[in-house]
Amino acid sequence: MIMILTAIILALFLIIILQEMSKYPSNYPPGPFPWPFVGNIFYFRKLLKKLGGLHFAFLELSKKYNSDIISLRLGTNDMIIVSNSKLIQEVLSKREYDGRPWNEFIKIRNMGMKKGITMNDGQDWKKLRSWSVRTLKNIAFDKQKMMQFLMDELTLILERLKDGGVQDIHPIIAPTVINVFWALTTGMKLSEDSSRLRKFFTLMDRRSDLFDIAGGILSAFPWLRYVAPEFTGYKTLLALNYELKDLLMETINKHKQQYVEGKENDFIDAFIQEMITENDKSVFSDDNLILTLLDFFIAGIQTTTATLDFLFLQIVNHQDIQRKLHEEIDVVIGSNRLPTLEDRIRMPFTEAVLCESQRIWQVTPIIGPRRVLNNTTLGGYTIPKNATVLLNLVCNNMNPELFPDPTLFKPERYLDKQGAYQMDQNLILFGKGKRRCPGEVLARSALFLLFVGIMQKYYLRPVPGEKSIKIDHISGIIVKSKPYQMLIVPRNVT
Numbered sequence: 001m002i003m004i005l006t007a008i009i010l011a012l013f014l015i016i017i018l019q020e021m022s023k024y025p026s027n028y029p030p031g032p033f034p035w036p037f038v039g040n041i042f043y044f045r046k047l048l049k050k051l052g053g054l055h056f057a058f059l060e061l062s063k064k065y066n067s068d069i070i071s072l073r074l075g076t077n078d079m080i081i082v083s084n085s086k087l088i089q090e091v092l093s094k095r096e097y098d099g100r101p102w103n104e105f106i107k108i109r110n111m112g113m114k115k116g117i118t119m120n121d122g123q124d125w126k127k128l129r130s131w132s133v134r135t136l137k138n139i140a141f142d143k144q145k146m147m148q149f150l151m152d153e154l155t156l157i158l159e160r161l162k163d164g165g166v167q168d169i170h171p172i173i174a175p176t177v178i179n180v181f182w183a184l185t186t187g188m189k190l191s192e193d194s195s196r197l198r199k200f201f202t203l204m205d206r207r208s209d210l211f212d213i214a215g216g217i218l219s220a221f222p223w224l225r226y227v228a229p230e231f232t233g234y235k236t237l238l239a240l241n242y243e244l245k246d247l248l249m250e251t252i253n254k255h256k257q258q259y260v261e262g263k264e265n266d267f268i269d270a271f272i273q274e275m276i277t278e279n280d281k282s283v284f285s286d287d288n289l290i291l292t293l294l295d296f297f298i299a300g301i302q303t304t305t306a307t308l309d310f311l312f313l314q315i316v317n318h319q320d321i322q323r324k325l326h327e328e329i330d331v332v333i334g335s336n337r338l339p340t341l342e343d344r345i346r347m348p349f350t351e352a353v354l355c356e357s358q359r360i361w362q363v364t365p366i367i368g369p370r371r372v373l374n375n376t377t378l379g380g381y382t383i384p385k386n387a388t389v390l391l392n393l394v395c396n397n398m399n400p401e402l403f404p405d406p407t408l409f410k411p412e413r414y415l416d417k418q419g420a421y422q423m424d425q426n427l428i429l430f431g432k433g434k435r436r437c438p439g440e441v442l443a444r445s446a447l448f449l450l451f452v453g454i455m456q457k458y459y460l461r462p463v464p465g466e467k468s469i470k471i472d473h474i475s476g477i478i479v480k481s482k483p484y485q486m487l488i489v490p491r492n493v494t
Helices: 001-021 043-053 052-065 086-094 104-109 122-139 141-160 170-184 195-210 214-220 234-258 265-277 286-317 319-332 341-346 349-360 442-459
Strands: 069-074 076-084 166-168 366-371 376-378 381-383 389-391 457-461 471-475 479-481 485-491
Touching: 052 069, 052 076, 052 366, 052 376, 052 389, 076 086, 086 389, 104 234, 122 286, 122 442, 141 170, 141 442, 141 485, 166 341, 170 265, 170 286, 170 442, 170 471, 195 479, 214 389, 214 485, 234 286, 265 286, 286 442, 286 457, 286 479, 319 349, 319 442, 319 457, 341 349, 341 442, 349 442, 381 389, 442 457
Parallel strands: 076 389
Antiparallel strands: 069 076, 166 485, 366 389, 376 381, 457 485, 471 479
16 A cells, blocks of 8 residues: 555656646747657657748747747757747847857757857857957958959859750859858868868768758757767767868968968968967867858858859749849840959849849748847747747748748849849848858858859750759758759850
8 A cells, every 4th residue: 555655656746747847937938738858859850841841840830829939849958939020130139149059969060169159159259259250351351352262263163064055053063162261261272173172062061961950859869869879960970070170170280380470361360360469268279260160161151052053043943034134244244254243233133133032042041049148028928048049030031021922033122113222121131130140241242253153154944845943952951952953055145
């Protein structure tokens, strides 16, 4: 009898503990019931597989719970997802949301170091980010140097495309984007047949496929890395991290050996100068330099390449817009010279095309994660300190109240009655606030020159026998298109 009573008491005690574990604070955003230990991870993974992307799954949950703000518990990690234009703008503008979470998955992403400028916060982060943005502007993203690198790479692309035909343009574009970012941050170009270029491209591509912005299975159940390192991707991620770190450290050491004070020609040189002269070694260290470089490459290389892929696919599927684009290029640039950054101001329709493609195919539809620095409220709900917040940008950039007929590709929506380009202030492409993308200037410049340079010389068509190209995508830490082919036809414009 005593044993039975003891068992009943223990069972009741366990039930009470599990109930407490599953409770949310009062006035917390609605969401599915969080089961003890696992939360909503299995339900959410099933929904994700069904709908094909985090942004679609979050939209479905917002509809189900009739709320622009929902909550999820993935394993033991509580997340709050915002799917409303005004609330997204509020989060981006308030300092309470400037923090970053530090869970097991982000530790892996950051090679175990709370360093760099993307997945970091605090006073050291503020100092490093401010210095990095200023240095990129003054040294690495010098307008003339940047344009020369881009023009050199554009020339190589056009050479590879000269015969036209049915091709997949992605393998031609991707190494070019890597080389531009690499050259502007390290001061050195990688030859197109360089084993280092191929290795870096492969590493970044594989790494992207293993991550997602919500943290993946490793974030929900970090202990699985010990039980199933292969299945969870943990072993692969560690191997990729070691290879990336070695590759970047090799470049940094070479800069140190060749460094001459007063002759800082690139970002790494400028950082080395600070390492020598700055007393604060916690900010200007090898580890911070490695992670900052990695942040630049993650933020810039694959997003720019993916954006170009969707641009070319949209242009193939909208031949009427391609004709207007060619007309503007022919009038402003002609055929006797390559485009320059100075041409942008006289090409409003081209700018509108670039903007509209990025709006419809946002390669980073979910941004964050943000760690809440203080207890606050959002949309009438209580948001506790240290909560993780994700922003579903699809709800902003595809909002029919902001962009009528949002699924239609309409560059004209950014042109006024006089045909001048007007950037819509509601559109979010590179983030906003203190965490706005530091590589925005380079990304916009690369998109314009590489896209216009190719369109100046070629018609892009569906493959023979097809009326269009079906745009299929892959969702990881970014959204990118699946491999595709198109017919590339030289224009021979005189």
